Amino acid sequence: MVKKILFTSLALSGLLFSTMPPACFADAAAQLKQAETYKQNEQYEQAEAIYRDIVADYPGTDEAFKAQKSSAISQLSETDLLTYLPEGAKLADIPFIQFGPTEETKKTRPNVFYADVDDDAEKEIIVAYYTPPHDYIIDGKPQEAFFRRAHVRVLDWDGTKYVEQWDSGGWGSMFLAGMGARLKGKQQQVYTDNYFNVGDINNDGKPEILFTRSSFGAEGSEFQALSWNGITYEQIAFVEAKIRVDDIDNDGIKEIICDDGYSGIKLPTPKVFRWNGNTYEMVREHVLVGKPYEMVREHVLVGKPVVSVRLILFLAILAAASLIGLILLAKKKASSRGKSRAT
Numbered sequence: 307m308v309k310k311i312l313f314t315s316l317a318l319s320g321l322l323f324s325t326m327p328p329a330c331f332a333d334a335a336a337q338l339k340q341a342e343t344y345k346q347n348e349q350y351e352q353a354e355a356i357y358r359d360i361v362a363d364y365p366g367t368d369e370a371f372k373a374q375k376s377s378a379i380s381q382l383s384e385t386d387l388l389t390y391l392p393e394g395a396k397l398a399d400i401p402f403i404q405f406g407p408t409e410e411t412k413k414t415r416p417n418v419f420y421a422d423v424d425d426d427a428e429k430e431i432i433v434a435y436y437t438p439p440h441d442y443i444i445d446g447k448p449q450e451a452f453f454r455r456a457h458v459r460v461l462d463w464d465g466t467k468y469v470e471q472w473d474s475g476g477w478g479s480m481f482l483a484g485m486g487a488r489l490k491g492k493q494q495q496v497y498t499d500n501y502f503n504v505g506d507i508n509n510d511g512k513p514e515i516l517f518t519r520s521s522f523g524a525e526g527s528e529f530q531a532l533s534w535n536g537i538t539y540e541q542i543a544f545v546e547a548k549i550r551v552d553d554i555d556n557d558g559i560k561e562i563i564c565d566d567g568y569s570g571i572k573l574p575t576p577k578v579f580r581w582n583g584n585t586y587e588m589v590r591e592h593v594l595v596g597k598p599y600e601m602v603r604e605h606v607l608v609g610k611p612v613v614s615v616r617l618i619l620f621l622a623i624l625a626a627a628s629l630i631g632l633i634l635l636a637k638k639k640a641s642s643r644g645k646s647r648a649t
């Protein structure tokens with residue numbers, strides 16, 4: 307009987323996990339393969355068209371990053387790109403993860419995106435770069451690049467050449483934010499995703515430009531999301547910390563969550579910013595009592611039915627225990643009745 311109950315609980319939890327939607331990007335992988343075949347056959351235009359589609363259709367995926375890399379190489383060389391940036395500028399190096407095995411920390415994220423960010427059906431170039439001085443020397447030793455400035459620029463095709471459409475202006479010295487050294491690589495990527503990215507987070511059909519810049523000392527770090535308003539790129543989100551972007555209530559519109567994600571360290575005030583149709587607005591600030599990811603997910607759903615796997619398992623175990631108790635009680639009663647009959 308106990309075995310049967312345990313089996314039922316396991317089957318129940320198995321069913322819960324199996325109903326979660328699979329993150330399936332099989333199409334993107336197939337498209338990527340097709341584009342690579344075109345490239346090998348020197349059919350560059352066909353390859354380019356697919357790369358652009360993958361970047362636009364599957365933002366934030368590994369396939370999009372691969373496509374971005376291949377696409378950027380065949381669209382505009384780094385040397386060509388630099389001619390559209392201030393003198394002495396360098397393309398930004400943006401970490402894939404900040405802590406972990408050396409080969410992983412050496413990996414960088416794309417510093418150039420090709421996407422239609424101004425809603426005119428033509429793709430712009432969105433580039434993250436640094437302005438000089440890149441290095442300085444104290445007592446003969448090269449120091450960290452404290453004095454360079456991090457920028458994002460949008461280049462628009464005017465029919466014959468690229469022109470500067472927008473520039474963030476310089477702030478901070480890197481595309482980075484404070485990261486918990488104890489966070490696993492996968493969890494770090496949830497945050498480094500937003501160090502520089504382009505994607506439609508508020509589900510209005512237009513991609514946003516997202517970036518996080520950081521500076522040593524008093525300046526701290528700043529995350530911004532910008533969206534084309536018909537005239538210019540308007541700031542729709544601003545958070546002075548590193549953030550993750552996630553659709554925590556599965557309504558298709560992504561939320562911006564600032565829970566810092568220090569593995570195992572409980573932060574007193576995780577913040578959630580929701581899209582209100584015009585801007586990302588902070589909707590809740592909570593005292594955290596559990597693991598960051600789960601607590602934020604449950605808190606923001608207050609007022610809505612919460613289906614917690616842990617709660618269901620707890621109820622299943624409680625029901626099983628009660629049932630066992632009842633069975634034992636019934637057996638005890640039966641045996642005492644038997645005994646009293648015998649006497």
Ligand SMILES: [Ca+2]
Nearest residue numbers: 422424426428
């Ligand atoms: Ca455009």
Ligand SMILES: [Ca+2]
Nearest residue numbers: 506508510512
């Ligand atoms: Ca959008």
Ligand SMILES: [Ca+2]
Nearest residue numbers: 553555557559
């Ligand atoms: Ca949402």
